[in-house]
Amino acid sequence: MLRVNFFGHNQEPKILCLGAHPDDIEIGCGGTILRIIEEVPNADFYWAVFSGNEKRINEAREAAKVFLENAKSKKIVIHRFRESYFPFVGASIKDGLEKLKREFSPDIVFTHYRNDAHQDHCLISSLTWNTFRDHFILEYEVPKFDGDLATPNLYVHLNELHVRKKIDFILENFTTQKEKPWFTEETFRSILRIRGIESNSPNKYSEAFHCKKIVF
Ligand SMILES: [Zn+2]
Numbered sequence: 001m002l003r004v005n006f007f008g009h010n011q012e013p014k015i016l017c018l019g020a021h022p023d024d025i026e027i028g029c030g031g032t033i034l035r036i037i038e039e040v041p042n043a044d045f046y047w048a049v050f051s052g053n054e055k056r057i058n059e060a061r062e063a064a065k066v067f068l069e070n071a072k073s074k075k076i077v078i079h080r081f082r083e084s085y086f087p088f089v090g091a092s093i094k095d096g097l098e099k100l101k102r103e104f105s106p107d108i109v110f111t112h113y114r115n116d117a118h119q120d121h122c123l124i125s126s127l128t129w130n131t132f133r134d135h136f137i138l139e140y141e142v143p144k145f146d147g148d149l150a151t152p153n154l155y156v157h158l159n160e161l162h163v164r165k166k167i168d169f170i171l172e173n174f175t176t177q178k179e180k181p182w183f184t185e186e187t188f189r190s191i192l193r194i195r196g197i198e199s200n201s202p203n204k205y206s207e208a209f210h211c212k213k214i215v216f
Helices: 024-039 054-067 086-103 119-131 160-173 185-198
Strands: 014-019 044-051 073-081 108-112 136-140 154-158 205-210
Touching (some): 014 024, 024 054, 024 205, 044 054, 044 086, 044 119, 073 086, 108 119, 154 160, 154 185, 160 185, 160 205
Parallel strands (some): 014 108, 108 136
Antiparallel strands (some): 154 205
8 A cells, every 4th residue: 555645745734624513623534633733743724613502612612722732833713604504605604715715725625525414514515625626625524324424535544542532532522412322432433443444554543534636
């Protein structure tokens, strides 16, 4: 397996993380973010969440701060678009992304999977592609009731410490979600283990992404 080092010549990459709801970025690519900060400490992060009520917004902000604690440079923005109604306010969300693009030119964009069954996730993915036209975009996965997981094609290996931190940070910060039966350590660890098996991860675990286009 050829291993790709995305940051070989760029030790100050600009990384954009987009999530429809509080906790999406953390669930989809939290381990990868932790690994990037460890390996490329000068990375510059822009972290944007597009919805949340008062409580959820606080959780999102605190969780982002914890995940990005050791990042040299970061900006965290939480918008207040109405959850579950994104397709009906798409124009305003698109305006927000266009504004973001004028402010921050990312080397990597993490966004939702384009075939994600949640309408908010799907819209953010679609607007990501239509706003960032010359960028490297990785789509993360969010396990859910809809059963919309597909076969990813890009893997980021994680070790036990990344996994431990990712899960602890999620469970400690998103306390409003604890009543959801799926919001458990088991859920978060099991998908990482499966993706680890698929990518032959030496430390058992991996996050996985859908990469539509890669240019060498
Ligand atoms: Zn979500």
